[in-house]
Amino acid sequence: MIIELDGYFHQVLLTGKKCSKQQLKQKYLEAKNLTTDIKDLPALFCSLHKFEVLSNDEHIKVDYVIDTDTDRIYSPSY
Structure with missing residues (x-):
């Protein structure tokens, strides 16, 4: 699974084990x-x-x- 963290201080691509959108939201909020510091x-x-x-x-x-x-967490359209 590939996700993009997009924000004012960073735009980073991450890869890891596949999970649902809800699980990803829980991981992000944790x-x-x-x-x-949001930079970290x-x-x-x-x-x-x-x-x-x-x-x-x-x-x-x-x-x-x-x-x-x-x-906000969303699936981009290509």
Whole structure:
């Protein structure tokens, strides 16, 4: 599963074990609640949930986007 964390301070692609949108939301909220600086969110999310950072490639299709500015999670349309 590939997700994109998109926000004011970062735009990061992450890969990890496939999960539902609801499970992803729970993982995101858990990481967000544990971080004191939003800039640390990608690293914390990865360490908590066994995800890895991918190099940014605009040709990679992601399963979900997490907008960290609005806390919205959605599937992009291609």
